[in-house]
Amino acid sequence: MTKSTMKFKTEVSQLLELVTHSLYSNKEIFIRELVSNASDALDKIRLEGLIDKKILEGNNEYKIKIDFNKDAGTITITDTGIGMTKDEVISNIGTIAKSGTKEFFAKLKEMKESDQKQADLIGQFGVGFYSAFIVSEKIVINTKKAGKDNLAVRWESDGKEKFSVDDSEKSDRGTEVTLYLNKEDIDFASEWKIKEIVKKYSDYISFPINMTIEREEKPKDKDGKEIEGAEALTTYTDETINSQKAIWQRAAKEVKKDEYNEFYKHISHDYEEPLEKIHLNVEGMLSYKALLYFPQKAPYDLFMREAKTGVSLYVKNVFIMEDNKHLLPEYMRFMKGVVDSADLPLNVSREILQEDKTLDKIQKNLVKKVIETLKKLKEKQNEKYLEFYAEFGKVLKEGVYSDHANQEKLSDLILFESSKTEAGKLTSLAEYVEKMPEGQTEIYYITGESRKTVENSPHLEKFKQKDYEVLFFTDPIDEFITTGLTEYKEKKLKSVGKGEIDLADEKDKEEEKKQKDSNKKKYGSVLDNIKETLKDDIKDVKISNRLTSSAVCLVSDENDISPHMEKIFKSMNQEVPVSKRILELNPNHPILDVMKSIYENNKKDAKLGEYAELLYDQAVIAEGSPLKDPVKFAQRMADLMVFEGKVKVAKK
Ligand code: ADP
Numbered sequence: 001m002t003k004s005t006m007k008f009k010t011e012v013s014q015l016l017e018l019v020t021h022s023l024y025s026n027k028e029i030f031i032r033e034l035v036s037n038a039s040d041a042l043d044k045i046r047l048e049g050l051i052d053k054k055i056l057e058g059n060n061e062y063k064i065k066i067d068f069n070k071d072a073g074t075i076t077i078t079d080t081g082i083g084m085t086k087d088e089v090i091s092n093i094g095t096i097a098k099s100g101t102k103e104f105f106a107k108l109k110e111m112k113e114s115d116q117k118q119a120d121l122i123g124q125f126g127v128g129f130y131s132a133f134i135v136s137e138k139i140v141i142n143t144k145k146a147g148k149d150n151l152a153v154r155w156e157s158d159g160k161e162k163f164s165v166d167d168s169e170k171s172d173r174g175t176e177v178t179l180y181l182n183k184e185d186i187d188f189a190s191e192w193k194i195k196e197i198v199k200k201y202s203d204y205i206s207f208p209i210n211m212t213i214e215r216e217e218k219p220k221d222k223d224g225k226e227i228e229g230a231e232a233l234t235t236y237t238d239e240t241i242n243s244q245k246a247i248w249q250r251a252a253k254e255v256k257k258d259e260y261n262e263f264y265k266h267i268s269h270d271y272e273e274p275l276e277k278i279h280l281n282v283e284g285m286l287s288y289k290a291l292l293y294f295p296q297k298a299p300y301d302l303f304m305r306e307a308k309t310g311v312s313l314y315v316k317n318v319f320i321m322e323d324n325k326h327l328l329p330e331y332m333r334f335m336k337g338v339v340d341s342a343d344l345p346l347n348v349s350r351e352i353l354q355e356d357k358t359l360d361k362i363q364k365n366l367v368k369k370v371i372e373t374l375k376k377l378k379e380k381q382n383e384k385y386l387e388f389y390a391e392f393g394k395v396l397k398e399g400v401y402s403d404h405a406n407q408e409k410l411s412d413l414i415l416f417e418s419s420k421t422e423a424g425k426l427t428s429l430a431e432y433v434e435k436m437p438e439g440q441t442e443i444y445y446i447t448g449e450s451r452k453t454v455e456n457s458p459h460l461e462k463f464k465q466k467d468y469e470v471l472f473f474t475d476p477i478d479e480f481i482t483t484g485l486t487e488y489k490e491k492k493l494k495s496v497g498k499g500e501i502d503l504a505d506e507k508d509k510e511e512e513k514k515q516k517d518s519n520k521k522k523y524g525s526v527l528d529n530i531k532e533t534l535k536d537d538i539k540d541v542k543i544s545n546r547l548t549s550s551a552v553c554l555v556s557d558e559n560d561i562s563p564h565m566e567k568i569f570k571s572m573n574q575e576v577p578v579s580k581r582i583l584e585l586n587p588n589h590p591i592l593d594v595m596k597s598i599y600e601n602n603k604k605d606a607k608l609g610e611y612a613e614l615l616y617d618q619a620v621i622a623e624g625s626p627l628k629d630p631v632k633f634a635q636r637m638a639d640l641m642v643f644e645g646k647v648k649v650a651k652k
Contacts, residue, residue: 003166006090008157016130016159026271027185030132031066031194032201034077034177036266037129038064039205041081041175043319045146048082055146059172064209066198066241068189073181075189080174083145086153086165093129093141093155093163107300128269132177133159135185139177146173195241201262204247206317208240246317248291248338252279264293267312268336272296275388276377278337278369286361292337292370298391302334313353314340326359331399332370334392339366371409378413386426389415397477401484411485416478417451419460419470427471429488437467439505442494445471447479447564453624458550459496465548466503470496476568497623499558501546512545519543519587526596526608527585533612534583537628544584551589552619554581563625583616591615610636 008016042062049056065078084092132139137158144152152170157163170176181188188194191213198209215235218226247255247263264274274293281289292311311327313320317340327339343358353359374396378385389396399410415426420435432443444463448454454472463470473479482493494501504512520543531541539557547553556562560579561569569576585592591611598608617633620626627633 003164005162005164007162012130013161016133027134028188028197029201030135030179031075031077031188031197032266033128033131035064035066035198035202035205035209038077038079038081038175039202039207041079041083042207043081045080045082045173046318047320048146057146057148057173062207064205064207066194066209066211068191068194070186070189073183073186073189074178075181075194076176076178078174078176080172083150083173083175084143084153085145085150088145089141089143089153089155089165130159132179135181135188136179137182138180140180141175141177142168142170143175144170144173198241200258201266203242203259204245204263204266205242206244206246206319208244209242210238211241213237213239246314246340248279248289248314248340249317251281255279260291263291264336267338268293268295270295270297270336274336275384276373278373280365280369282365286358286365287343288339288341288362290337290339290362290366290369292335292339292366294373294388295334295336296387296391298334302392302395310334310336312338314338315344316340316342320344326353327363328366328370329363329399329403331395331397331402332367334395335370367403367406371406371413374413375409389426394475394477397475397481400481404484407485411488414481416445416471416473418472419455419464423451427469432469432471433489433491435469436491440466440468442492443471443488444468444494444496445473445478445482446496447473447562448624449564449567450474457497458547458553458619458622459555461548461550462501462503462546463496468503479562479565479568495556495562496546497553497562498556498560503545515587516543516545523585523587523592523596526592526599529599529608530583530585530595530612530615533609534616537580537616538583539580540582542582542584543587547584547586548588549586550622551586551591552615552622553584554616554619554623555584556581563623567625583619585615610639614640 042064045055046062049060059080061080063080065076067076067078068074139157139159141155142152143155144150150173152168154166154168155163156166191211194211202209213236215237216232217235218232219230221227247259260277260279261273264277265271268274273296275296276294278290278292280291310333312322313327328335339362341358341362344356345352374385374388377388393415396410397414400407400414403410411429413428415428417423417425418427418432421427429443446454446457446459448457451472451474454460454474460470473482482495486493523543527541527543531538534541538554544553546555554563556579560581561576563581566576566578595608595611598611614633614636617627617636620628
């Protein structure tokens with residue numbers, strides 16, 4: 001191969017520039033990132049070695065080395081990890097191989113350049129290797145992939161636009177990254193500085209991080225005393241500068257907060273501290289250790305299909321795999337952390353895991369712990385819980401319908417706005433039930449796109465009059481919840497826009513029934529007429545008992561899907577059976593008498609049909625749905641206004 005020069009993809013150039021700017025105040029993290037890459041590469045070769053010893057070619061050394069040269073202004077980080085082939089160097093280092101890069105940049109563009117949030121987002125994205133360009137004017141990678149036939153490659157770049165790849169010499173597998181530091185960053189090439197940074201960020205890395213320490217020492221006599229007048233000698237010793245103690249293996253009371261936080265940042269690529277953590281040491285029938293974190297902010301890819309996995313599986317301190325399905329259910333995908341089980345074999349494969357009961361049991365316990373922690377947070381540190389909920393509430397709601405075993409506990413954790421909360425304030429189902437006035441037997445909710453579209457809905461009129469609270473189900477997922485959660489504390493969840501509602505007090509029931517019968521008799525023929533006119537759009541016309549001021553509203557049959565759900569399905573490009581709905585008329589609204597009199601005076605009056613169409617359109621508008629034919633609606637309105645006007649003019 002001859003040396004070839006290639007251009008970074010535009011995204012990489014953009015990212016490099018952003019990284020350099022926004023992480024400027026936190027330059028030192030490049031060591032953490034490079035050590036972390038080295039550690040990952042060591043995890044990989046160790047794992048492959050477990051499966052097939054041949055790949056190790058007799059080299060069982062797993063270590064990281066950091067060298068520096070103050071005079072040359074360089075730092076070199078070497079590992080005996082898996083290494084990279086030429087193609088891998090080009091695709092891993094020269095491009096962003098991550099899913100969601102496009103979304104990431106789109107989101108970034110929305111933010112102001114100076115915004116702190118921008119830095120947070122970049123942090124979440126995991127800048128990794130690129131962070132080294134903050135302190136370097138040039139980086140050279142010399143790497144050789146494990147395996148007999150692989151050749152060494154040299155990659156070089158100034159991190160601006162281009163990079164080059166070339167053949168190189170390297171006898172052992174692994175990667176060597178050399179940073180040529182910027183003049184102003186030359187201070188990083190120092191023993192104490194590197195030691196300090198490694199201690200701070202990478203102490204728990206399970207492989208030894210070695211450094212050759214140079215000392216000027218005077219020769220000593222046989223009693224260990226320095227020989228006076230003798231010339232100092234330069235000695236070199238290899239020192240391991242990290243304690244290598246896996247943080248989750250330590251007793252919780254021994255681990256400092258900073259250590260927990262740094263470890264979190266290492267595994268999550270988050271630049272912020274975690275909101276909360278769980279550190280477990282379980283012994284008995286099942287023995288495992290777990291260290292789980294709740295992040296403060298939702299990652300940008302939380303709702304993307306190939307979202308990053310959150311929890312890694314270790315067996316006796318050895319990294320086995322990233323995992324998001326076995327250790328925690330999907331609706332807890334926001335959790336980050338490590339689970340280390342001593343009960344699994346080291347060479348456990350994904351297939352074995354699928355069958356293994358150990359992980360099921362661990363999962364059960366972990367889920368319980370996560371829920372307990374959230375419950376405690378909600379009760380004792382409500383503000384913190386609300387912060388969490390604003391970021392991850394939607395995901396938690398997925399659990400309410402998917403995790404039947406924990407449904408009850410999870411339903412205690414979910415929150416909603418309601419007709420009695422201020423905008424932005426939330427209430428729980430427990431609070432709702434507690435505040436229910438006497439006589440109220442069900443939990444009411446209304447579904448819609450936003451608080452704005454539901455808070456003035458005609459469906460709420462009667463409930464407001466009776467001082468019954470109605471929950472606002474405005475997340476797309478909220479209505480799905482009701483397919484799994486039909487009751488809470490033995491109170492049924494009931495949509496105010498579906499089926500029959502029965503709000504009359506016991507003593508008024510008789511009266512209401514009488515009213516209903518008499519209304520039916522009085523307006524029956526008008527209703528039939530309306531139904532005939534609108535037969536293509538609705539399945540029935542009824543006298544309403546949920547309206548107090550509006551003339552009409554549309555309701556769904558108890559088991560039909562709501563128009564809101566219909567919209568959601570359509571937006572996901574899913575076929576939905578269109579279900580016709582029921583038009584309800586307010587018996588106390590004068591329009592019914594007007595229509596009755598038109599009907600009785602001239603049964604064939606075309607105006608009655610126009611009235612019916614207008615009423616239907618009003619109901620559609622009130623629920624925030626689009627009109628089928630807005631032009632026709634406008635014409636009918638205008639005609640009616642002219643007619644009204646003419647009547648008035650004629651009267652004068
Ligand atoms: P991340 O570590 O988040 O994936 P990086 O930009 O730090 O992102 O690294 C990109 C990829 O380059 C890594 O996923 C890995 O495949 C490869 N890589 C980086 N450093 C090394 C290394 N020391 N040994 C082997 N592969 C490496």
